[in-house]
Amino acid sequence: MPQTAKLALEDGTVYEGYAIGASGELAGEVVFNTAMTGYQEILTDPSYHGQIVTMTYPEIGNYGVNSLDVEHESPSLSGFIVREESRIFSNYRADGGLQDYLKTHNLIGLAGIDTRALVRRIRIHGAMRGILSTEDLDDQSLIAKAKSSAGLVGRDLVREVMAKEVCAWEGQLDDWTAHQIGDAKGADTGKHIVCMDFGMKWNIPRHFASRGNRVTIVPGDTAADEIRKLEPNGVFLSNGPGDPEPLDYAHQTIRDLIGKVPVFGICLGHQLLALACGGKTFKLKFGHRGVNHPIMDTTTSKVEITTQNHGFAVDEESLPDCLEVTHRNLNDDTVAGIRHREHTAFGVQYHPEAASGPHDSHYLFERFQAQLS
CATH class of the missing domain: 3.40.50.880 (Class I glutamine amidotransferase (GATase) domain)
Structure with a gap:
């Protein structure tokens, strides 16, 4: 059975899905990216440091990962959210899959949630602080942590x-x-x-x-x-x-x-x-x-x-x-x-x-x- 994971936003909204990648808990500003491809470049772009990135395209990971399509030596973002992680990958340049890549770099990922609903909430209410966790699954505890987490404004990242x-x-x-x-x-x-x-x-x-x-x-x-x-x-x-x-x-x-x-x-x-x-x-x-x-x-x-x-x-x-x-x-x-x-x-x-x-x-x-x- 996949490991349960939850995302809680500072406005009190909680999304439950399953973990892909590493286990643990992290905080970050929850944002979204509308690209259909380029997830490895997104994962390794240092501009995402301090953020939990949601992909709007429903299936991510179908062409795997490789050692060339990287934008930095290691991923900098806080967490990664997808609707569905592809169970197989196919590309002549691929040397591994997305989930293994997340585990290797100790990145927490969340899959199996309604990313359309999450993105719509962000578009209406704006980017929000969030907590992504595989450890603490208590909704009220997670919401409190999201509310008390640091935002991006005024910080030197x-x-x-x-x-x-x-x-x-x-x-x-x-x-x-x-x-x-x-x-x-x-x-x-x-x-x-x-x-x-x-x-x-x-x-x-x-x-x-x-x-x-x-x-x-x-x-x-x-x-x-x-x-x-x-x-x-x-x-x-x-x-x-x-x-x-x-x-x-x-x-x-x-x-x-x-x-x-x-x-x-x-x-x-x-x-x-x-x-x-x-x-x-x-x-x-x-x-x-x-x-x-x-x-x-x-x-x-x-x-x-x-x-x-x-x-x-x-x-x-x-x-x-x-x-x-x-x-x-x-x-x-x-x-x-x-x-x-x-x-x-x-x-x-x-x-x-x-x-x-x-x-x-x-x-x-x-x-x-x-x-x-």
């Missing part, structure tokens, strides 16, 4: 997932990844990109390296003077988890870099760029997480379909005169891209590296490449 030391990117660009990126391994350009790691997905440095650049990764709390000593031709601000406002150290570093070197930010990096220039951010009701979000380039009116994973957004009314909006989310009209009017610095509120997802936004890597000093 970046320090828990960022790189611990300066290192060169040495990830291998295998044939499959090169095919997905759509770029042949480029000749050495002589350009050096320094990536500030706030919880960076690995497909981003793969893109930079595929264009022949030398890539160095530094912890997200590295000071501007230390970064400039590395003599970069450009600085990248990575994605990452949680609230961007508490990251004062990053705001100051980015402020000191703007105008000295070209800067490009993705997701959290985009939000940090706005904050460094004097803007503000706010928490979205339930966030944007999926691989089919439409974005319009306001300079060309061209629409691209994008991969997104964020729970905060830039407040357009707070933007200073030095920043202009370059992209807009067509689902809710939020800011999806900004550019500095005077210096070479821009950011987008989505994932052009698209792991997984569509490739409409790869041009942003070419744009940054052309701006490298």
Whole structure:
């Protein structure tokens, strides 16, 4: 018999299903992702640190897992929820199944609940704190724990997932990844990109390296003077988890870099760029997480379909005169891209590296490449 597991939300709602993966108990913000594929990339995306992710697609795990489709060395999210875990997997690249992967990485998963009802509740009431447990199955106890658990606002989650030391990117660009990126391994350009790691997905440095650049990764709390000593031709601000406002150290570093070197930010990096220039951010009701979000380039009116994973957004009314909006989310009209009017610095509120997802936004890597000093 499968082991019973329960999810309790802070509003008093409880869902009972069965455990997949490890046993135990954890807390996190309960969110949902609408992607039909890419569950291994979702599991290993550090931006999900502190969150319990619900997949809206009803069956997950049908193509297994492998050692290549990872976005970090190990999963960072708190828990994983699916309607049904596929009992078999079939893919020539697979080297294991989803449940074994969850057990190996000590991740608690929940299956067998009505994920449609859960997602509808989140859409109506917003993302909520939750407790996922295979140990404590008392509803009132779990609800009390959910209510007393920590939220994401005001917490610095970046320090828990960022790189611990300066290192060169040495990830291998295998044939499959090169095919997905759509770029042949480029000749050495002589350009050096320094990536500030706030919880960076690995497909981003793969893109930079595929264009022949030398890539160095530094912890997200590295000071501007230390970064400039590395003599970069450009600085990248990575994605990452949680609230961007508490990251004062990053705001100051980015402020000191703007105008000295070209800067490009993705997701959290985009939000940090706005904050460094004097803007503000706010928490979205339930966030944007999926691989089919439409974005319009306001300079060309061209629409691209994008991969997104964020729970905060830039407040357009707070933007200073030095920043202009370059992209807009067509689902809710939020800011999806900004550019500095005077210096070479821009950011987008989505994932052009698209792991997984569509490739409409790869041009942003070419744009940054052309701006490298």
